[in-house]
Amino acid sequence: MTQTPSASGPPTTPKFAHAVRRAVADGLLGESQPVVGFIDTQGVRDSVEALQEAFAGTPQVLHTFAAKASPLVPVLRLLASYGMGCEVASPGELRLAVDAGFAPSTIVLDSPAKTREEIRLALALGVAVNADSLDELRRIDALRRSASPSAVGLRVNPQVGGGAIGAMSTATATSKFGVALRDPGARAAVVRAFAERPWLTRLHVHVGSQGCPLDLMAAGVAETYRLAEEINAHLGERRVTSLDIGGGLPVNFADDEVRPTHGDYVTALRTAVPDLFDGRYALVTEFGRSLLAKNGFIGALVEYTKDAGGRRIAQTHAGAQTATRTVLMPGSWPLRVGAFGPDGLPKGGPVLAQDIAGPCCFAGDVVAYGQELPELREGDFVVLYDTGAYYFSSPWAYNSLPRPAVYGFRTTAGGGVRFAPVREAQTLESIAAESGLGHADALVGLGGADGRSSADGGSGADSGGDAHRASA
Known part of the structure; x- marks a missing residue:
């Protein structure tokens, strides 16, 4: 692998460095939570104020937030507190907007x-x-x-x-x-x-x-x-x-x-x-996107690294299940990646072209190709920038991967960071329940192609009725 010296330090934005370090130190990001979304509440407020200032002097204007960009009740309530309305496009989003207090x-x-x-x-x-x-x-x-x-x-x-x-x-x-x-x-x-x-x-x-x-x-x-x-x-x-x-x-x-x-x-x-x-x-x-994208990021643990065909690959927990658009349309939705060490500090040193791959079981699950970053190793972290809208808030349930935890944060005047939970990481129990665990025997009860249950020899119709009544 050919490494290139970095003339300007690590290729990472300093904007969220304090938050990454503190999240790792507090255990919010690490072995037990290998992929997490973060939202900068002060950044969101600044974006809303910039929108309001742009339209200042307009006699009658209602600014609504497109709920699809971040269908998370605490985020919606935060925006409501800043004077925003809410645009919704489904019964679910309408329910969230009402629950958020709009x-x-x-x-x-x-x-x-x-x-x-x-x-x-x-x-x-x-x-x-x-x-x-x-x-x-x-x-x-x-x-x-x-x-x-x-x-x-x-x-x-x-x-x-x-x-x-x-x-x-x-x-x-x-x-x-x-x-x-x-x-x-x-x-x-x-x-x-x-x-x-x-x-x-x-x-x-x-x-x-x-x-x-x-x-x-x-x-x-x-x-x-x-x-x-x-x-x-x-x-x-x-x-x-x-x-x-x-x-x-x-x-x-x-x-x-x-x-x-x-x-x-x-x-x-x-x-x-x-x-x-x-x-x-x-x-x-x-x-929607313009208010949140730059005010959020995804942090993910590097689980393994490998070389394949002269290419270095960092295997992480941030893939298509969170960065769906980027993985499926990388040319239209490119993401910047930051490299951080096991201590949550930005990595320095010579840079190396590396692919940042995700955990999903298909070959195209790569969020970035050929990123010039300090060499990543097992236990390091990557940060996907500009992901505050549409990414971790609207996960794809591919491979039954759990939805990641989400935290809001604010950096204090002294450089400290305060976190607040937005959404807990999805549990395996929740995944099983959403996947029909409560009806596990329903199809067995319908019987085989001949209409008879392989379990008790009864008719498919009767068994199906029993299964339906049992689940009702």
């Missing part, structure tokens, strides 16, 4: 496949609902039997194009989201929908997130603003009173710098839609 009037429900029960509950709670289609509006017609405090909007697809990552682009010609405005007759149908429904008062747009340039995002908002003006002019009144302009600000994964900033985004909006901030329309935003 007022219903600050919750927005978005989803392309809402059930009738989901809509009914949102309307009863007073949660805002953005319909994803004209058919969904007709469903709301039937469910909205009495006046509801819920704001109701319609999502439109301005079809302004996609960014660098197709899976993150939601304003393409064939996107599954919203009413496609450039399709024949669609724009007129949207105007009619508002004319027929006095309670329909909001337009919603979201162009995409990672890989989408600011001018593309601003173009989608501008097109939606023009549609709102068209609807109001056609009806001769201010029927559309608010615009949900979504979120999706991209994150820089190359270094510690925050770019683009929320201020950059507002500048792009002011250029594309100068009148957006004059107060005629209340605004709603739905940011």
Whole structure:
């Protein structure tokens, strides 16, 4: 293996060094917990304040946090305490938002496949609902039997194009989201929908997130603003009173710098839609990744190292079960890696190109290829930076690997670190329960292909009934 001297010290960011050292010293990260997620609460607060400052002076604006970016109740409650609302896209996320303490009037429900029960509950709670289609509006017609405090909007697809990552682009010609405005007759149908429904008062747009340039995002908002003006002019009144302009600000994964900033985004909006901030329309935003990504990291134990075909591989506990997007789409979701010793201190010395592999049982479970790091050894730790959103908070249950513990932390003025639990590591008992342990004999009771139980010779139907009654 060829080692290269490092001219500028260890290739690691100093931002979280104190937290890593303290977590190792306190036993939060180590042999008993070989992979853990961490969230910097002061960093989260700073990000929220930067968002609020960017929109300062806007007469009416509700900033909501996209719950999908971190569906953890303590994180959501922290954001609520900082004055955020919450955007949810499923019954589960709605439940988490309510449990976290968000007022219903600050919750927005978005989803392309809402059930009738989901809509009914949102309307009863007073949660805002953005319909994803004209058919969904007709469903709301039937469910909205009495006046509801819920704001109701319609999502439109301005079809302004996609960014660098197709899976993150939601304003393409064939996107599954919203009413496609450039399709024949669609724009007129949207105007009619508002004319027929006095309670329909909001337009919603979201162009995409990672890989989408600011001018593309601003173009989608501008097109939606023009549609709102068209609807109001056609009806001769201010029927559309608010615009949900979504979120999706991209994150820089190359270094510690925050770019683009929320201020950059507002500048792009002011250029594309100068009148957006004059107060005629209340605004709603739905940011997620941009608020949390750089305020969290994953720490993982190096279990083994090996050489294969001239390549050095560090086998760690951080793989596809936590860094799913990076493993499956490494070109679109690259992560920086830091190297730390068994004492939790940053490693120094000559650097070596190394692959950082995970524990999942498939060949592609590698979170970083050829990282130039001080040589890793058994008992060291790696840190995956910029993982505060979508990574450890939304784990993949591949190989029945347990969900990692998550801790929040704050660095004190004297350089100390205080931790607070966010989520405990999943137990093997929990994995077994989620995997149907309580119904372990149910399929045996159904019998074989001939319909007879191999256990007692009874009929499959009878055995199945007994199994169902036993589990009920």
